Amino acid sequence: MRIVHVNGEYFPEDQARVSVFDRGFLFADAVYEVTSVLDGKLIDFPGHAARLARSLAELDMDMPVTEEEILSIHREMVTRNDITDGLVYLQVTRGAVDRDFLFPEDAQPTIVLFTQAKPGLADSPAARTGLKVVTLPDRRWGRRDIKTVQLLYPSMAKTEAKRQGADDAWLVEDGHVTEGTSNNAYIVRNGTIVTRQLGEEILHGITRRAVLAFAREAQMKVEERPFTVEEARSAEEAFVTSASAFVMPVVEIDGRPVGDGQPGPVARRLREIYLEESRKAAI
Known part of the structure; x- marks a missing residue:
């Protein structure tokens, strides 16, 4: 079973939970990145991290963790899920608060990561x-x-x-x-x-x-x-x-x-x- 990351913790995928009031769910108020993994290593990670920061800034959202912490989480996800070739998906939402169209001032961002194994990713037919x-x-x-x-x-x-x-x-x-x-x-x-x-x-x-x-x-x-x-x-x-x-x-x-x-x-x-x-x- 896959291990996923939610707000600093790792869970089996069937035990991971995000609030029904999360703005990513209610308003698509969230950004994401997908980083490829080849031979167990991350491809173009600095570029994805930079674009994540830009997307968050354009939506006036805070970066929930540092780039170094994001890299560490990515590597941990690759290791825990034994990914040789595949993808690491990262999503950051504005957080969970009672439903309102206005951006909340006190919401804590939600960060979720999961992996997808794609054997032979670079050798696609x-x-x-x-x-x-x-x-x-x-x-x-x-x-x-x-x-x-x-x-x-x-x-x-x-x-x-x-x-x-x-x-x-x-x-x-x-x-x-x-x-x-x-x-x-x-x-x-x-x-x-x-x-x-x-x-x-x-x-x-x-x-x-x-x-x-x-x-x-x-x-x-x-x-x-x-x-x-x-x-x-x-x-x-x-x-x-x-x-x-x-x-x-x-x-x-x-x-x-x-x-x-x-x-x-x-x-x-x-x-x-x-x-x-x-x-x-x-x-």
């Missing part, structure tokens, strides 16, 4: 075959740069994509792709990697930041700008990045093959570089 995506309207709230737990519309969109026979959805606003339901989106046109620039419209992906840095180090051309659905459909390649998928090729958009319908060389190479370099830097 999807990396060899690629993903199929469909485009759907982006109907999320405007502050997508804050990694909150209000994920209902992304869940709806991913479910709709599955119903249409695809693996995921790319979300579209004003004719331009913002991002995937749980990942950042990219295309390759004329040999240039194109992805939307940072702003409030997309999540500031930790894997995105690392992959773009590696791409530039490898002398690949990168252009950060919005791209249209039509540009995506006629691109040479497409791919997504996320903490759990790393770099994942996209081979079909709205039923049309991207390029030759196979994972392209840019996505394949970036995945190799990212995994190699991230393993070296894992802690």
Whole structure:
């Protein structure tokens, strides 16, 4: 049975409890991070810790523990759950108080962590075959740069994509792709990697930041700008990045093959570089 962490204590998952008055439950008043584990080590942990602090600050929430304590808890969770390859999920809520729309002044944050074992996480078959995506309207709230737990519309969109026979959805606003339901989106046109620039419209992906840095180090051309659905459909390649998928090729958009319908060389190479370099830097 998994061991989970709740407010400084460790419990078997069936004994863990959070108040029914917790604002994460009542208002989605909470933020989260997911850190991958490869070979028992944490991937890109400093980036996730920094983004957690930013998300909390944007919502005027306090960091419940120090970054060093968060790292220690992550390592303890990996050890207690014997995770070789997998994920550590962290959620911080504003806390539990009687229900009121106003932010409470005296609530104590709730911090929860759990793990998910994912054997062979870095050797996903999807990396060899690629993903199929469909485009759907982006109907999320405007502050997508804050990694909150209000994920209902992304869940709806991913479910709709599955119903249409695809693996995921790319979300579209004003004719331009913002991002995937749980990942950042990219295309390759004329040999240039194109992805939307940072702003409030997309999540500031930790894997995105690392992959773009590696791409530039490898002398690949990168252009950060919005791209249209039509540009995506006629691109040479497409791919997504996320903490759990790393770099994942996209081979079909709205039923049309991207390029030759196979994972392209840019996505394949970036995945190799990212995994190699991230393993070296894992802690």
